[in-house]
Amino acid sequence: MTTATRPGVRARWTLIDIVVVVYALVPVLWILSLSFKTKETLTDKSFIPTEWTFQNYVDIFSTNEFPRALVNSIGIALIATLIAVVLGTMAAYAIARLDFPGKRALVGVSLLIAMFPQVSLVTPLFEVERSLGLFDTWPGLILPYITFALPLAIYTLSAFFREIPWELEKAAKMDGATPAQAFRRVIAPLAAPGVFTTAILVFIFCWNDFLFAISLTSTTASRTVPAALSFFQGSSQFEDPTGTVSAAAVVITIPIILFVLFFQRRIVAGLTSGAVKG
Amino acid sequence: MAEIILDKVTKRYPDGALAVSDVDIQIADGEFVILVGPSGCGKSTTLNMIAGLEDITSGELRIDGDRVNDRAPKDRDIAMVFQSYALYPHMSVRENMAFPLRLAKVDKKVVQQKVEEAARILDLTQHLDRKPGNLSGGQRQRVAMGRAIVRSPKAFLMDEPLSNLDAKLRVQMRTSVSKLQRRLGTTTVYVTHDQTEAMTLGDRVVVMRGGHVQQIGSPQFLYEQPVNLFVAGFIGSPSMNFLPAGLEDGRLRTPLGDFPLTDRIRRLLEGGSAPREVIMGLRPEHFEDARLVDEPGAAFTATVEVLESMGSDKYAYFAVEGEAAMAAELEELAAESGTAEMADGGSQIVSRLSAASDAREGAELSVWFDPDKIHLFDPSDGRTLTYVE
Missing domain, CATH: 2.40.50.140 (Nucleic acid-binding proteins)
Incomplete structure (x- = not known):
């Protein structure tokens, strides 16, 4: 961090940084710009709207579908994240700390699930959920989300658990803690950054999913925003819904940004420093 | 305050490896006993068995006459100082030292008082509100000692507590460990691979090799009357x-x-x-x-x-x-x-x-x-x- 940077090097890095940021942000800004344009100026090819309007936002919230889809998305993603992180924490702790029969099989299977192409599961899942009455319900989406989020959660979390010196747990035991107390008061606080990181990743995965959302829902009862977006229509069939779709796209990024900002503050690097020497 | 007796204590791992074999040691109340030997001689395993962190395969461990083989560490009332110190990094020095007392549900006022007393003994008073990450090696070591002494346990177990310190500090801490033990009069079992520490600290020294006790005696006796080549050379x-x-x-x-x-x-x-x-x-x-x-x-x-x-x-x-x-x-x-x-x-x-x-x-x-x-x-x-x- 203290390397003396020559002006040339600094300029080069600044340039590269700008290219990357522009490349990543232009489509987002374009959507943002579209969402503020009126129907008439939508196709004027101007990056900055010539006529500003909030009408698109008013429109999407005055329909029935979008607010309902937003509620579905938030509810389903939060519940799936919570369950996946709790289960993942326990599984990862066991994998990082214990030697139990079938450990390698467990790790292997979770890796297998992570690699399995989801698209090939859609049809069987559709049949299974229909016969079980889970089709077009919240659990109908939460269950597959948990299944596919768990390997991710287990992998991320077990890496974090391995970082925590085992001696801390022994020390807690010697200090008179039960295993549950040792976990709750010593291990869990130290694993918190890992848990929050995992929560963010899992939440984003559930929030962004389109494949399951479109295949396993049929009504507003459980349709999430990515799926609902594809059903957006203009007020007549000759009307282009681009403005409203853009507004909805902007709206659904907001919870993710909030979620990340909220948890990012809890991700403190180097939390275990000072625990053990060397 | 306790008498610790190891009666033919043996540790065999599930893979068949024999780590500790038929160890007989009688540790009197208030005694400072050193387990010494080269790495892999079973001294740390023996200490962990006394602590309850490792199961005893056979034999009996008695603390004050009670068989404690199957008791969890927390029910043995023993404190341990780890080689790596194992301080809780998310807690301040004060919280670290108070942790065992808080788990024991000791009254808040008493906790406060005991922590401050321990901090005074160990010269940590001005560091009580710092996190372990901001302390020097010697200070961390003292916090680890403090966490052990606050609850006045029956015995202290120390697993190479000084080996992470630099040479000068180690000599200094060696004297303070010795003084502290004399002052508190608590039975102490201390593991080290350093024969100088063994000679200078202990009332009695147990020399171990390959899971077997070679000789037990006062440092001077071991020096003058080694029972075999290994003790003589070590x-x-x-x-x-x-x-x-x-x-x-x-x-x-x-x-x-x-x-x-x-x-x-x-x-x-x-x-x-x-x-x-x-x-x-x-x-x-x-x-x-x-x-x-x-x-x-x-x-x-x-x-x-x-x-x-x-x-x-x-x-x-x-x-x-x-x-x-x-x-x-x-x-x-x-x-x-x-x-x-x-x-x-x-x-x-x-x-x-x-x-x-x-x-x-x-x-x-x-x-x-x-x-x-x-x-x-x-x-x-x-x-x-x-x-x-």
Whole structure:
């Protein structure tokens, strides 16, 4: 961090940084710009709207579908994240700390699930959920989300658990803690950054999913925003819904940004420093 | 305050490896006992079994007369100081030290008072609100000690608590550990691989090797009466010199020359079945510059290879021609200390001479030694032939 940077090097890095940021942000800004344009100026090819309007936002919230889809998305993603992180924490702790029969099989299977192409599961899942009455319900989406989020959660979390010196747990035991107390008061606080990181990743995965959302829902009862977006229509069939779709796209990024900002503050690097020497 | 008894304690891992075998140790109330040995000798495993962090395969562990084999660590009322200190990084020093008391549901006021008292003893008062990450190694070490002493446990277990400190701090902490233990009078079991720590700290020292107890005794006793080659070579720094020797008609044939056995040693050998080939051991301080000694004794002449002047005395190193002493124990010791092996065969002798000696590097020196101070060992099993029962 203290390397003396020559002006040339600094300029080069600044340039590269700008290219990357522009490349990543232009489509987002374009959507943002579209969402503020009126129907008439939508196709004027101007990056900055010539006529500003909030009408698109008013429109999407005055329909029935979008607010309902937003509620579905938030509810389903939060519940799936919570369950996946709790289960993942326990599984990862066991994998990082214990030697139990079938450990390698467990790790292997979770890796297998992570690699399995989801698209090939859609049809069987559709049949299974229909016969079980889970089709077009919240659990109908939460269950597959948990299944596919768990390997991710287990992998991320077990890496974090391995970082925590085992001696801390022994020390807690010697200090008179039960295993549950040792976990709750010593291990869990130290694993918190890992848990929050995992929560963010899992939440984003559930929030962004389109494949399951479109295949396993049929009504507003459980349709999430990515799926609902594809059903957006203009007020007549000759009307282009681009403005409203853009507004909805902007709206659904907001919870993710909030979620990340909220948890990012809890991700403190180097939390275990000072625990053990060397 | 407790008496700890290990009765034929054995640890066998599920894969069949025997870590600790039939260890019998009686630790009296208030005693400071050191477990010492090279790495892998089972000393830490033994400590962990006392702590309850490892299961005991067979045998019995009694604390104050109660069998505690199956009790969880928290029910044994023992505190432990870890080599890595194992401080809780998310808690301040105060919270770290209060943690055992809080778990024991001690009244808040009492916790406060006890933590502050411990902090005063350990000179940590001004650091109470800092996190371990902001402390120096020595301070962390003291916090680890503080966490152990706050709840006045029956016993302290210390697993190489000083080995992460730099040399100077280690010597300093060694004295404070010793003082602290005397002041509190709490039974302490201390594990180390450093024989200096073992010699200076303990009331009694337990030397372990390959899961077996070799010898138990006061540091001085172990130094003067090692029961076998391993203990003889492990205890003492610089370590004992070993030379191959032959026993013949009451005379000892050594690479340093032939010497008659003294009466004391002859008596010790009588009755025993001493082999003809033995290993002779002689401590560095039992040599002296022949010019400075009037007493009768044995003498030889050799060239000083290296001379280290310590001020108070001089260490002179001589090369000795011929075969080096061979025994399994010696090989193990050499491997442990990393001194395996002088390439050109032969062996080296370290002698501690008085500062008045005018020994010079590369010059010949006439060296005297006390033949009554020699130890003789059986090379086949390492047992001391001159052990005084």
